Amino acid sequence: KNVAQTPNTIPRKVVVFDCRLENGDAIEKVLDIQGMEFSEFLRTVKKEFSISSKERFVLLTTDRREINVERFEELKDGNTLHLLQSIDQALSVSTKERIQFLPHYDTLIKSGMYEYYASEGQKSLPYAFAELIDNALSATSNNDGVRKIDIRLMFDESQGKPAVVVLDNGSGMTSKQLNNWAVYRLSKFTRESSEFESDHMGYVRPAPVPRSLNSDISYFGVGGKQAVFYIGQSTRMITKPAGAMDVHELLLSKEEFEKKEKNKEDIYKGFILNRMPGDSSHITHEDERFLHNLIAEEVAQDHFTAVVVTGVQPEHVAFLRADFHLWTRELAHVYHYYVHGIHGNDMRPSKDNTDTKGNIDIQISLFERLKVPRLVNVREISNDMQTLYINSSVDVFEFKAQVEEEGTVEGILRYHPFLYDKETYPEDPYAIPSLPQEDEEDCVIINQEGRGKKPIFECFWNGRLIPYTTVAEFDWCTWAKKSAPVPAECYNRISGALFTNDKFQVSTNKLTFMDLELRLKDKGTIFTRVVNGQEQRVKIHKEFTQWLKDCHEKWDKQIKFSGFKGSMTRTDV
Amino acid sequence: KNVAQTPNTIPRKVVVFDCRLENGDAIEKVLDIQGMEFSEFLRTVKKEFSISSKERFVLLTTDRREINVERFEELKDGNTLHLLQSIDQALSVSTKERIQFLPHYDTLIKSGMYEYYASEGQKSLPYAFAELIDNALSATSNNDGVRKIDIRLMFDESQGKPAVVVLDNGSGMTSKQLNNWAVYRLSKFTRESSEFESDHMGYVRPAPVPRSLNSDISYFGVGGKQAVFYIGQSTRMITKPAGAMDVHELLLSKEEFEKKEKNKEDIYKGFILNRMPGDSSHITHEDERFLHNLIAEEVAQDHFTAVVVTGVQPEHVAFLRADFHLWTRELAHVYHYYVHGIHGNDMRPSKDNTDTKGNIDIQISLFERLKVPRLVNVREISNDMQTLYINSSVDVFEFKAQVEEEGTVEGILRYHPFLYDKETYPEDPYAIPSLPQEDEEDCVIINQEGRGKKPIFECFWNGRLIPYTTVAEFDWCTWAKKSAPVPAECYNRISGALFTNDKFQVSTNKLTFMDLELRLKDKGTIFTRVVNGQEQRVKIHKEFTQWLKDCHEKWDKQIKFSGFKGSMTRTDV
Ligand SMILES: Nc1ncnc2c1ncn2[C@@H]1O[C@H](COP(=O)(O)OP(=O)(O)OP(=O)(O)O)[C@@H](O)[C@H]1O
């Protein structure tokens, strides 16, 4: 029915350069060899290049293979040939052979480097999920009401093969935007948002907000693709923009790419299905039965995006089931401030944070056959590290760092006092215990407790945690034997967080900062203290030291000296 | 002159789906709107879809924007339109909109992630060079005579803008292979090597060789591209296969990509220049003057590849000049065993290693205006860490690890004795000194000397160093307080190297192993000792401990106890 689109014959044209001349430009002709026999081709060449019947000539590939009857049959559309007097005639005139060098489809399906950061049992799968949450956060940033991000693990075999669904009630995508989604490395900084140039809006950088919680976390044009193909083998994007009548759907799959390669079809051509909301008549495969219900939900939702990943790697399925607590907690850590607002998850009864609570609902559910679904709202997770830091701290020291022109970093330090007989600096309940330090002969190790050798700062970029970058300390908050007004232990009672804006670079998988520490420690960086939201130009070192001293005097309920000095109880507090 | 190739008009066809029906399949027609006016287009639509003159209809984009005179002008080739009765008619029949999603060209020019591994003054530029050396090693692996890899830094302004040239006398590339070079993510495992299917040879895995020095270091189809665009902005590949008469040349540049995007030309189309060796008539730009000499060298060389990177980032130029010793030494480290053979760079007079010396010449030269060029042959660099380890060691312990079916790791441990008043375990002369450990009150730190806390093993993959992965130890070579027959210090006197075959995975930039340590420490891994090239199934822990004890007794010329016990001289050795 669409004759004009699919010609019944694949085009077959070759480019022939006449290189027989000793100088001048090679004459170039495009010859259509569709349906030709070799002898006819030779006649055509003779005619086109005015070769007399007595003249000797050869036709060679650009690798100097002579075209004979067999090779002629194998010539493909776009091949370039050299016309020469003999097989060893020098190429006195140069030729320009047209080539194409489309990236291989592995670019899309193998680019997720998450696995290279997984080590010693630490799993990077939650960080792939994070890419999809990032996209949902960006998409819901202009929502009026609640911003819903719904992660559903469809592991009920009676409903189909295992699938991961990430659903949000964000802006959705037009079919053009959905098309753009699939373009590897196309970022918001460079893309057109509409078919019509007149509609073009460039990227507008969001205004600064506290903790850089600006939801502006789409940066490189790779995250979603890397994530879905790290999680599984196939992805269906289903989306509908606000006010639109139609749903747009795009399926990308490894299998499809392989098939296209095998059939020598265009790898990067595909189609978007435009359809009515709720219409699941195209879902015919048993493996995807669960999609009928998902699609049925569309009619109740004005705008949404659903990312449906199938062909989930079995080891991922096993991990997601077995370590449900672990990875959901990790997501609570990554999005702590998005979910809880700028003050974080302060659960202490004295605090009234109702006004700063966010409107972001990240809901995770795991469906298994014949089991009660496991549901958790990320806001309710209360054992992620930031929650532990916040709730065990008694005092905070806020500061700001200005790096070069536009790099802004907000910082917070928290004091975890020594109470009666123990440090209150929280331990990661799931941390892999490091090798127990052998108590070496003749040596008493001080400062086993509190923070120990852990870096002080966790680092957030545009409000979300960059998990593999930490900053150990700054010179102004390091213990110095000579001048410290408080015992070294107090320096081990602080935890901290840094919040950078987008003027700091992160790796494309958002696992590491590029040069945060280097830039922060640059001489030009200016640190100011922040008190009640007001910046104060002060000697940060002095201010910090005073704060620490105050904390120590006010909050530490006992001072413990390790080693030979034993332990002594203060009577003055 | 090539009329058939460049039609004077860009095609402009749109696909119209008739979606007015309430059920059935949408009828699809491709309409050529080239040169049409809007009114004519409407007439055509009416006719093609048999719309009576009284019938109401609208033409919408798939985002439901109505096509009017203005929007009609902006329609592009390939756009899809919906024919509906009214703008709000539901889409009862679904449509398949054809799309294209070619990766953005940033895929090629921004994929080098080397910068994310640069931290605290450590520079990753040598590892970008390493990718080009890897390719040259692969290409020269079948050379009869010497394998020459020539790295030239053309920083003489009188010869043009700064350029980096990597030249090898390897197999060269046919024009098809050169075309393949440019295809991102096309690896040797998947590609066709010739235009003709009958020539197709699949990948043949090389037979095992000692230390896995198999030169088989081309793996992902990304290395060269990542490297050149990390180093500079533009790359010219010039190559000639053995016995061929013609040189093939391909230029890829950021500028060119930007231009093509701006002009809406095919991003991944380009051309290969086929020409006579020595013909530099196409080099017309002042910035590339130095190329005339380089091209003139072609006539004396039967087969070669030259990678010419221009638009070198100024900070790279500065680093390459200022830290010449540092980065050349790092390359000597990465390719230590390729350059020096399986026994490494043993310079001690007692050793006769002439037979195992490799035939690989990596020559580095830096040309600057009015200065004597700086030249170094990587073989002559004698302060790379492997050279230091080898020459300061007195004894070796060789072993092998078999991981699962096919993962093979050769290992070597070296003993660096304590001699009279100091440890001989070599220090990295260029290492950034870590913060001096404050000698804490009441605490004497033991084991400051020797290896200290450094991991034991450096790790080589197919014979070349993977710089950011180390393995700290195995349980059988770790000091255990209870059972150790020698003092803990002896365990700090060993260095080691691991040589894996290609059954271990590395990241695409070859900076880290994926899971070497995890797999090595798997219960199923079998360690055997190797003596004179013979594997021995023994208790590795017992063998190692005995070896260490022997080393200690035979080589340590003094035993030093730190801390309260002071120092004591053995009189029995
Ligand atoms: N849930 C979503 N809702 C709406 N638009 C989305 C959604 N997910 C992705 N997109 C669109 O697709 C684009 C591509 O997403 P992808 O995650 O691959 O890259 P990116 O977010 O642009 O950059 P990054 O590499 O930083 O993730 C996004 O920029 C956004 O425009």
Ligand SMILES: Nc1ncnc2c1ncn2[C@@H]1O[C@H](COP(=O)(O)OP(=O)(O)OP(=O)(O)O)[C@@H](O)[C@H]1O
């Ligand atoms: N110096 C060279 N001589 C001959 N062929 C080369 C040379 N450099 C590159 N090639 C060819 O180009 C291909 C692509 O090189 P590139 O370094 O980009 O990827 P790769 O080497 O295949 O994989 P990797 O990502 O591991 O480097 C190589 O596989 C090789 O066939």
Ligand SMILES: [Mg+2]
């Ligand atoms: Mg994203």
Ligand SMILES: [Mg+2]
């Ligand atoms: Mg390579």
